[in-house]
Amino acid sequence: MNAAVATSVFGVFMVATVALGLLALRGRGGGGGGLAEWSVGGRSLGPVFIWVLMAGEGYTSFSYLGAAGWGYNYGAPVLYVVAYMSCGYAIGYVVGPMLWSYARRHGLVGITDMVAHRFGRPWLGAVVAVLATVFLLPYIQLQITGMGVVLSTISYGTVSLNWAYFLAFAVTTGFVVVSGLRGSAWVSVLKDVLVIATLGFLALYVPLHYFDGYGAFLDRLVTEKADWLTFPGHGGGGSGGSGLGELWFISTTFLNALTVVIFPTTVAGYLGARNADALRRNAMYLPAYNVLLFVPMLLGLAALFVVPGLAGAESNLALFKLVVDSLPAWAVGVIGVAAALSSIVPMAVFMLVIGTMWGRSVLSLLPRFAERQKTAAQVVVVVAGSLALLLTYTAPNTLVRLSLISYEGMAQLLPMVLLALVWRRLTFRGAFSGLVVGVAVVCALVFSGNDPVGGVNAGLVALAANLAVALAVTFAGGRDADPRPDAEVLAHDPTDEEEKKEKEVLLPADPGPSDHRV
Template sequence: MPSSIQPIQLGVFAVIFVGVALVGVFALHWRKAESLNNLDEWGLGGRNFGGIITWFLLGGDLYTAYTFIAVPALVYGVGQLGFFTVPYTIVLYPFAFVVMPRLWSAAHRHGYVTPADFVRGRYGSNLLALVIAVTGIISVIPYVALQLYGIRVVFTAMGLASTSFGTALPLGLAFAILAIYTFNSGLRAPALTAFLKDGLIYAVVIVAVIYIPLRIGGYAPVFNAASRAMASKPASAKAAFITPPAAYSPYATLAFGSALALFMYPHNVTGVLAAKTRNTVRRNMAALPAYTLLLGFIALLGYMAYAVGIHVSNNNLALPRLFQVMFPDWFVGIAFAAIGIGALVPAAIMAIAAANLFSRNIWLAYVNRDSSARVQTWLAKIVSVCIAALALVFILSIKTTFILNFQLLGGVWILQTFPAIVFGLYTRWFHRWSLVLAWAAGIGTGTAMAASNAFASSVYAVHLGPLQFSAYAGLIALAVNILVLLVLDPLVKLAHLPAGVDETRADDYEADRSPAESAAPRPAAAGPEAA
């Protein structure tokens, strides 16, 4: 990597990054509401985003700076296993097409701001809502940290690590921009700047996957070089150009488990709830697979690094180094700015989502139930800055390996919210205490499996007598979660523990509602009514 600052790359990066951030800071004037002092406006953008805005917002939320860095790095490091991200997004959108419109309808009807709000309303349980909220907040924090890590990789590539202040000062400036950007404009900031972020990334990737092969003689040299590189790696690296049979189970379970988990993250739910109508959500789930094609192109960049002779000790530097070798400095600056903005947009949404959870499901539920909408919003603004600050502390004081491992564990944990949220969208059959105990079983199992791997991998080797296989720890923990739920639920009901009151009704899950209808009170439905 460069041992000195690359002035042209840094200059182009700074101009584009700061310019886009300023657009976000002034986004509060875009579709300006009478007041941003309520979470519907600050935290959900007024729940009024149409199809195009929602498409870019969700794309900006799902495909982050760390995706841009980590996917090519994983392909560069282990080969074909890194392509699991492509089938997992193929599985993801049909699942979300079916499930997310139901969540949108219930949230729009009852004014829910977070997934934990829905759980509280569905099961009449502040405790169940609390565990969903805490799981979401803890899972999001390392995700925000990884966005800052993506920016740090770019700073390192531009030579800032060689300066006396290293990358700490520019990371601090990036944090300040993120904090102001989020605090000032709420969800409107990432929604507006997602257009620019996705446009830049699409342009950079399309140019790269056309130009680089043209420079080196096509895709045959790319795949030949990658095949030789994978074959030369030691067995301990578990790298392969073609996935071996032993890796089928990890590959499939990682793809399937990740697909189930992704829309359990609160920031992705936030993007859904900001949509104007139920059909907006459905149309977006049908159109978002266009990003899967982009993701496949991004993954190929990991193989291209071998074809042009890139050798780095840190796999995360493979993509930046590839661009620096193949493109002029001005274009490298644009590519690095795309990565930086690709960190800013999702990090803001993640901080907003975590802040909404704290304000609604911790503060309002347990500290002050009489807090006004204005107090809830200002508290959320302050917490969003604290989330970003905590992520910065992670980056500056904790080894990156630990942050990566924490993020892997966060994925295992967030998947344990699946039964309470997804099952709740279709049935009220399960008792709230059964769901809490099953959640605890899943969290405990997933954490224990990750700890047995020294938190270095989310794939766990299962030994059940003669049956031996490896699978995604989050999916195994979810299976334990569901098994415990099925076993305990009849016992909890036999014990006659009080069931919460369900404030939703069956038709809440099926149709759009006008704001007037949403505000109109209705009697709560009691008992295990199926929706």
């Protein structure tokens, strides 16, 4: 009976999610317009939609599962999530408008376009698209795994994990192929309402239900689980410890804060904005959303006393063990929907970005697809989702490990994407050589089990090598034969008046119904 109630609630909300995505296309030309409309919302999303979209991209299934799991297993080290996201939003206050301005001026729709335009080599965009896809696929796999685990858990085991994974893939793939970025933004509104409501409720309910309040809970935590409240967290000491000490925390926070601003999914949010001011306001308001992240972390610690003995990947279910144990089935279903939408929204954006990168930078090099970029991108979405689903079945891993690999790999694009746009002197040979070295180092360290390295995040070590090689090759060689005269975009962050003047000369690569506003 409980399973039927919870899964029915879940099913109703999933239907509502798809309907909301389709509703977002009203007045957009039926098929959703061209590639620019599908991939960046016609560059017309206002502050509210940009806020919920970027919050949705940052608040994923990890927040419900991995954050509680790390709180359960280690304790204090999980606070790196709050630290890097807050610092990343501060950096995004500067970087977001800069990337938006550059892309808008030249009709670009992603980081692969920017790299190809900056260095004047279309094939380089294709290389970056392939590389970014490799490091984004684990993140899609993470979301499929997260949503599958949630569905299987709230169904009280009635829905097997294998079927739950497939349903997660099917719902998200169909949704993003049809509705694109605008649909994701609309669904993010529903997701945020449910996330705020459910986590707010759980923050009050769990301590009162199990401990008679926060005072008794925290007293017991300090007395019995002191190791979880300091670095390097529980089980962190000794040669066989976690290695999640102060150096790891600082280096991971620093690396992820820099990387998140050039993450392809973050950039998709930037480029969907109506104007640069919307991004600045967004950067000021987004850190408030991070307060919610403390809830699953605390609930993971609470689960230490309620459901002790969870081991391995099972610890990711710490929060839902509390939910299923104490709440009625309908409430379990609603909380499961909030967690599922926290997988669907970021997964949709990840898949959309991969499709856009390939449609614009890889398949567009082939004459057959050059004039059908949106169709090519939608096909790639299905292929990428299918590959991630296959990886979920054949190469499962823990949620946090997957997200760290993605960030460490994507960090190696920082010099080529960001430094190249603010420093005109950086040459193609320097940027490309650094990228090759950085990717080689991070792969060698991660897959050999040497992460962290002496307590330092392996991605930061690889980025240091990347940057050193990029600078050395740049200074040792001459300037590029045809540097872009407009590459240094930090020197020009247009005001609203300048933006109005630019409209007269802008030639978007894929014109859409940009007169519509949301």
